[in-house]
Amino acid sequence: MKIQKMNSMKNVLVLGLLLTFLSGCGAKQPAEQEAGMGIIPPTKPVSEFVQSDIVYPIDAYDPWEGFNRNMYVFNFYFDKYLFLPVVGGYAWIMPDYCEDRISGIFKNFGEIRNFMNNLLQLKFKATAVTTGRFLVNSTVGLLGMYDPASHWGMARYKEDFGQTLGHYGVGAGPYLVLPIMGPSTLRDTTGLAVDAVVRSEVLDWALDDVDNKSNVRTAIDVMAAIDARHRVGFRYYQSGSPFEYDVVRMLFLEKRKMDIAK
């Protein structure tokens, strides 16, 4: 327990350092570059064809763009040399049927997060349904390996702490590309941290009698990460589009807005 607390302290420190580092990390903007020494102006210069007084749909609050674009590149390499090979090995070994069962277990465990955040947002119906889902799938559904709850009309209400913050009017804050996890915002990263702490406490409690607890926990976390990546088809730079970063950012922010509004 004590070590865990130390770990979370360390995480907070790392986060703080990261933010300090970030604040000096804007990206070079086209208009500034155009104005550079000896630069030959293009036929359609940004300084003329982009109006500074209107907000374009592709625009986003991204003061740490330089850092974010670097992290975007980092994630590509992390995927390429570590994450995807591991995920690929997992997919190769595991029959599809087993993969789905494993996903089910993690999804079911995620209902605890959904429950907490539905409740915090005072969405009572969703809270009740989530409770029902968790009970049914944990028992009849064998810890979530199967999903009888959905067949019985109990829908999944996905909520996380980022959404809860958003629900109570906390703005998204700056866009932030996290290492490994990818697109996020300052608000959603905070949410992620809170959800992670709760998850960790629950897991701690659930594994109370298990020998080798820390090893088991590491194994669970690694499995969860592999399963999560396995479920996502997205590949960095796969679209080949020079504007992939911008489009992903736009779609991500828009999707979060929708998630919070519903």
Add this chain to the structure above:
Amino acid sequence: MKKKLQHVLLACSLLLATVCIGQAASYDYPISDPIEATIIGTPKEAMAILPKKIRVKEYLTFDVFPDREVPEVFWYNEKLRYAVAYQKEKAPVIFMIAGTGAGYDSAKMKMMQKAFFQAGFHVVAISSPTHPNFIVAASSSGMPGDIRSDSEDLYNVMEKMFERSKKKKLIGDFYLTGYSLGGTQAAFVAKLDEERKVFDFKKVLMINPALNIYDSAVKLDKMLVDNIPGGMDHFDDFYTKLMANIMESYVHGDFIDLSHDFFYSTYDAILTSQAEGKAVIGFSFRMSLANLLFTSDVMTHSGYIVPKNLELDSTDSLTDYNKVAFRGDGFSEYVENILYPPFKANEPGLSLREFVDRSSLRVIEDYLKKSNKIGLVTNVDDIILADGDVDYFKQVFGSRAKIYPRGGHCGNMAYKDNVAYMTDFFKIK
């Protein structure tokens, strides 16, 4: 006796009638509106049954021009990506060329790859020469759109793909296909093959090709411009609304699935009007064009949007360039400002119209007329064709043209009859 004859005659005419009706009514692709068909494609229940997973190897490290210095900002497109579905025994090979702006892994390409794989072929999926990855890694000029140069680039790439194959023993005859712009290019590649003779393609199938790529592209450009309520000045309102609609219907799991088909696939069933549908098609086309315009501008140092002597870094912000690239006149702007000028500089008398007509299938009409190995599939209501284009195809290809009564632009490609036709075309010798 007379009565008997009457009966026989009646029976005959009935039989004849059923045959006729049978032919006319046997095509049951369910969407009659060409705009809807283009966007929605084929509803699941009407699709050909294809395997869920097939044996595919993706190649990510194909260095087409080892000596090329790729600009830092395009570092991720330095190598050409492609995918091969391969049989374990000797089999013929089908090369497939994607449509405008589409990658080798677009939904249509994957669908075709599965169909041909299931029919027993090795299948090589190649991105469109207008896709940024192809422009950076494999286009000799860095500016696609002149169909003869594009075909040479494609031929060059196919040749090198063959060279780097480690299982040449398993490779049989060669076949070629492509859809949309890729269909038009397939014809020119086939023509080139008659001279170069590396592959000696046994059969070539053009699926929903453009007759003249410039005219088709301008039609698509107009779909956006003419159908935004209030005109291009209200583009941003339209864009915001479109985003909202897309997100509402967005159910693809936990993260963003950024495929080229994204804007189509999330948009089905919520079309409120024809105009909106057209605008969506124009919008999706414009997305590809913004990529093309920016990528070619940087690759050719044209100095159109990006200053010609500015070296962009891998982490510089490109957002403002996106805004400029998106809001122009689309394909015609690209042709007039980037593609055409270098040709004009070489041949001062060359008019724009003469230049773009070089990329029309009419240029190789004689070849298409006499080449029995080339087939064509299209739809009467294909939105990229002009009046008279279908008649022209009928006249040039005769019985080698398969013309469906509906399907819009490529909307019916995954329909069971179309898939059967497409695979039979190559299977039946």
